[in-house]
Amino acid sequence: MSATLDELKAAALKCTRCGQCLTICPVYGKTYEEATSSRGKIFLLRSLADGTVVPTADLMDLAARCTLCMRCKSICPSGVNTTDLIMALRHQLKQEGKLPxxxxxxxxxxxxxxxxxxxxxxxxxxxxxxxxxxxxxxxxxxxxxxxxxxxxxRRIIPEFSDAPLRKLVPAVSKPIGAVRARVAFFPGCMLNYVYAGTGRDLIKVLTANGVEVHLLDKLQCCGTPLFSSGDFEGAALLAENNVRALSNGSFDAVITGCATCGSALKKEYGAVLQNSSAGATWEGLKDRVFDVSDFLLKLGPVEYKRELPLKVTYHDACHLVRGMGVSRQPRDLIRAIPGVKFVEMKRPDVCCGCAGTFSATHYDLSQRILGDKIDDILSTGADVVATGCSACKMQLIDGLTQKGSLITVMHTAELLGKAYDI
Known part of the structure; x- marks a missing residue:
């Protein structure tokens, strides 16, 4: 993403302004303001390149009014990479000193x-x-x-873990019996410092399936908060560190339990590391990055030990369903749990409105988007809503609490952990 403004303008000119993106944009669907749509932001990028608008804090705020859910990119009939162009707009504004x-x-x-x-x-x-x-x-x-x-x-936020995950589990978690695979686990920030219990469940699920799990000591944040805010240079420093750490070992796979981390490691690092010597190392690593549900299905999960008499629905995290192409896998694993009745919500792959820092900088707008997701969850009558993203989990807990609902929100790994009785 080191393109010049002229190159970005040429890419933006592919937008025919048909308006398809407006029909599915979660932000435009609440604001009905053209500048908050993908089409509007691409026009702002063109205007910045033409010099008809100047870099301002207000322009950065408009650029930030996007959850980067990638639905516009998936629906665009002209094949415009809207997500990358919006991030490029943010990068240009960051370069002009407009990062908050x-x-x-x-x-x-x-x-x-x-x-x-x-x-x-x-x-x-x-x-x-x-x-x-x-x-x-x-x-x-x-x-x-x-x-x-x-x-x-009265926003509900999660409690920090008593200790980070790396203090709660050994550096190497070995399975009982034969080792079917040897993997490195990339926990990310949320599973390391906040939902450390979920990270521990994920490791136990893997070891229950004959997987030897290595938790490396020198891993850092995946860099997505920086990258998605336009700070590509800072994100590259984090990406370089993580790629080199994960490449130092003959692992069969790198496992993620966070949709955002997985999408970063598997795809977005390609743009982050364009001008880095670590780019070639990443090329040799990216195809070995798997979400835990995808990896388990490829490996062949062992039989569950417990029956769970629960009605379960599933929320697709944007970075998982569109970023990593993972949708069927967690559902197959959940449906196979004895006693579980799986019920699909009407629009499971629509953004919940969290989008990392978006829910912090634009909380009211985030909550309006979340409201539709909560109504969808409630309509299923489920006891549990599962998801593969800790940020989405945090968002859903807040939204359900605001509605007075006690539906349990679980990471997929937590639900599988209960089925394996660990």
């Missing part, structure tokens, strides 16, 4: 892996000073009416 100050500070900490690890590993006591446990025990709510990220709206 809060993101600049956060990204500097992310890049400093050791500093970020210390902050996240010891964050729970400090979190408890500002947040208290929610009445239903599903997370934390702000003690004070903090306006940022919707915290003044």
């Amino acid at each position: 100050l809060a993101k600049k500070i956060a990204f500097k900490v992310l890049i400093k892996g050791r500093l970020f690890d210390i902050a996240m590993s010891h964050g729970k006591p400090f979190q408890s000073m500002l947040f208290k446990r929610s009445p239903n025990g599903r997370g934390k709510i702000s003690r004070l009416p903090l306006p940022m990220a919707g915290l003044n709206k």
Whole structure:
């Protein structure tokens, strides 16, 4: 994505302005503002290239009003890579110094892996000073009416883990019996520092299936928060570190339990590492990156040990269904659990509105998008909604709580863990 503005303009000119993207854009569907649609953002990119608009903080905010759900890209009759062009617009604005100050500070900490690890590993006591446990025990709510990220709206956020995942499991988790495969597990930030119990369940599910799991020590954030905000240079530093760490070992596969991390490692690093010496190393790695559900089906899952008398529905995370092409796999695994009645919601692959930092910077808009997803989930009458993304899990818990629903939200690995009785 190191294209010049003229090259980006040429790519943007392929947009015929037919309006197909407007029909499925979650943001435009709530705002009905042209500039918030994919078509509108591509026009803004052309205008920036022409010099008819200038880089401003307001323009960056418009560019940020997109969940990057990739539905517009999948439906475009002209084959315009809308997602890449929107990120290119953000990159151009970042280069002009329009990245918000809060993101600049956060990204500097992310890049400093050791500093970020210390902050996240010891964050729970400090979190408890500002947040208290929610009445239903599903997370934390702000003690004070903090306006940022919707915290003044009684937003439910997850509690930090007592310890990061790498402190809770050994560096190498060995299965009982024959080893069917040897893999590296890339936990990402959420499964390492927040939903560490889910990360542990995922590892146990793999070992129950004869997989030897290696949790490497030097892995960092996948870089998607930076990349999707336009900071390609910062994301490249993280990508280089992760690619080199994961390539130092004769692993059969690299397993992810986070849709965003998986999509980054498998696809987006190609753009991030265009000008990096680590690009060639990534080329040799990308085809060995698998979501845990995809890997288990390819391996051939062993028989479940428990019956689960549950009605279950499934939410497709955008980065999983469109980013990694994983949709059937988790459903097949869930349907095979004895006692489970699987029920599909009407629009399972529509964005929940989380989109990483989008739900923090545009919480009200994010909640309006989420409302449709929550109604869809409630209409199924399910006991459990499963998903392959921790950020989506966080978002769904917040949305269901705001609606007064106690439907359980689980990562797919947690549900499989119960079926394997681990």
